[in-house]
Amino acid sequence: MKIKATIEKGPDGLFSVYSENHLGTSFFGGFGDKVAKAKEDFIGSVKEAIDEQRAEGLAAPAIEDIQIEYQYDIPSFFNYFDCLNVSKFAELAGINESKMRAYKSGSAYPGEKTMNKICKAAHQMAAELSAFTL
Secondary structure, eight states: OEEEEEEEEOTTSOEEEEEEEEETTEEEEEEESSHHHHHHHHHHHHHHHHHHHHHTTOOOOOGGGOEEEEEEOHHHHHHHTTTSOHHHHHHHHTOOHHHHHHHHHTSSOOOHHHHHHHHHHHHHHHHHHHHOOO
16 A cells, blocks of 8 residues: 655644545544654554554555555655755855755745756655665
């Protein structure tokens, strides 16, 4: 089973993970003050849904067979990947450093063109990381 989940920073400063996918009548969701905690809570809701299905005598996938694809907003991305240097990332993406900091905090939101630059930079970085050896 594949689950598409969205991670966003709310106006209260907390992070939420939600999905339109569901198992039976159970929907999935998670919250936390850090993205990692929200993801952990989200996975807990998936496990609870599996348990509920089985308790009702219905078929349910094993947790190991579930693949979750996360989609991040910019503040959530930088919270989860907190090892990234925002200034260097902005340089890689070709974006003004102060604008990138505003996107990171959630006080400004990038347009489609800028979002494409951010995604391209993140994918480029991921490709370089997966190709290196020590």
